[in-house]
Amino acid sequence: MxxxxxxxxxxxxxxxxxxxxxxxxxxxxxxxxxxxxxxxxxxxxxxxxxxxxxxxxxxxxxxxxxxxxxxxxxxxxxxxxxxxxxxxxxxxxxxxxxxxxxxxxxxxxTHAEAPxxxxxxxxxxxxxxxxxxxxxxxxRGLMMYGQMTAGSWIYIGTQGILQGTYETFAACGRIHFNGDLRHRLLVTGGLGGMGGAQPLAATMAGATFLGVDVDPERIKKRLETRYLDKMTYDYREAMRLVLAAKDKGEAISVGLVGDIGDVLEQMLQDGITPDILTDQTSAHDPINGYVPNGFSLEEARQLRESDPEQYRQKSLKSMARHVGFMLELQRRGSKTFDYGNNLREFAQQGGEPYAFQINGFVPEYMRPLFCEGKGPFRWAALSGDPEDIRVTDEALKELFPENTHMINWLEQAQEKVAFQGLPCRICWLGMGEREKAGLLFNRLVREGKVKAPLVIGRDHLDCGSVASPYRETEGMLDGSDAVSDWPLLNLMANTSGGATWVSFHHGGGVGIGYSQHAGMVVLADGTDRADRCLSRVLHNDPALGIYRHADAGYETAQQNAAKFGLQI
Known part of the structure; x- marks a missing residue:
């Protein structure tokens, strides 16, 4: 039954x-x-x-x-x-x-096991x-922008990118700071949407954090959801707070209302060089996502409506200025990286010829994980009861007792992450682990240990689901950065495998013209049908990441292909 x-x-x-x-x-x-x-x-x-x-x-x-x-x-x-x-x-x-x-x-x-x-x-x-x-x-009302998980119905609030951001910052710490981000200052722009994960990810990784956003409401939202510790409108106050915390090795986060370019310029004048520098403004959309330097939010709204092309040109010039300051701080010693919002490309269009001297975060920090089929496995409790997420957390810890990194992450998330909407969790899992976790979740539903079915999905930013030459597939070993056959194969594999819904998008993360990517969600409702679909989909999805990177020549991916029987 x-x-x-x-x-x-x-x-x-x-x-x-x-x-x-x-x-x-x-x-x-x-x-x-x-x-x-x-x-x-x-x-x-x-x-x-x-x-x-x-x-x-x-x-x-x-x-x-x-x-x-x-x-x-x-x-x-x-x-x-x-x-x-x-x-x-x-x-x-x-x-x-x-x-x-x-x-x-x-x-x-279609049929019962089709999306x-x-x-x-x-x-x-x-x-x-x-x-x-x-x-x-x-x-003209003929199209909308789906971003990544917005139009594929698996956005889970700021938590959705939290572990990916944490993994990036932690990798930066391992590579440049002997794995210890205490006494290190991380500075960034953008605290809306995906960027809102940065303050909590940074403090979970041990760093002192300063985030700048021109919109105070975005910063207030991060305070309300406990992703951010403090907020100020005063540059001098922000500097006093973060520099004192850095000296003490305190992992606190401060949100400063202001223009990120102006703040970086002032830091340069004051001789303050952050240890880590990045950006998550919505630069992927120069008209709707970025506020040009010198404009208030209302002035920007008016110009956006009255003259979008002039607005775009001002945005591009502001991005060039912004990246110019990032480059100077990089020269002074900041570990500086692009965080996948296409800021470098638009800064180059705006007149900064050396924008791409800043490296992207995927080739710098994330590609080794992709070669293992690892990525942002996420799930939601359809019951709406946070206890169901606690049950799944504990079940994963029992399933993977040797995965101390995952267990540490889950314990921190239980303590520090506030749910938005339906209770959800994200946890980076790799090839083999995702399938085991999915079948475990289905058993929890079947046995009544959770109060309603669970849905399992992921960000489109995953090991084998994106073609994005300025982000996920930047600097591929064989030069295949722009080959978008792979996300199409991912879509087809997950569709034929029995995902509950699937999606294929253009332009997410970095903007129209710069990416193509596939999403999937699969249901755990306790049924035998779900067991079959979960097993296929949660094998196929990370396998595409290993196939993609093995084909590009990454030795680690080739070794994992052999380990998991994926060689042909």
């Missing part, structure tokens, strides 16, 4: 009643508990995670359906969001919903893959 959770018939709540309760724009709320509203848990999982992306605890701007990353949306219009909800509530187990750049466009006949939702976002024929063409289509 595969029935594992109590469920009410879908007919007990009408579609209209459900929408009024959970999806009455702009107020979106994911249902919680074991009760079923859709016709099956596969559709219910997609429904809950779609609404979780848009709930005010998670989304940057529910009014505009923006989840994170400037204009990264979960649906194209409020009408499209409503229609997605209606269709998910009524979708059968032998149907799959098609979503084209945030708009539901049809259903196709319930097939999503494509922001994809353009290469010759037309520019921000200008995309923005023209967007203004």
């Amino acid at each position: 595969e029935t594992v959770t109590a469920a009410i018939p879908a007919s007990s709540v009408t579609v209209e009643e459900f929408i009024q309760t959970y999806a009455n724009h702009p107020v979106y709320l994911p249902p919680r508990g074991p009760q079923l509203h859709a016709k099956n848990w596969q559709s219910e999982a997609a429904l809950r995670m779609f609404l979780n992306n848009l709930t005010a605890e998670v989304a940057e701007n529910p009014e505009k359906l923006v989840v994170y990353g400037g204009i990264g949306q979960a649906a194209r219009t409020p009408q499209d969001a409503r229609k997605i909800v209606e269709l998910l509530l009524t979708l059968e187990e032998d149907e799959s919903l098609l979503v084209q750049s945030g708009k539901p466009v049809g259903k196709v006949r 319930r939702v097939l999503i494509a976002n922001s994809n353009l024929v290469p010759h037309w893959a520019t921000w200008e063409h995309f923005n023209n289509l967007r203004e």
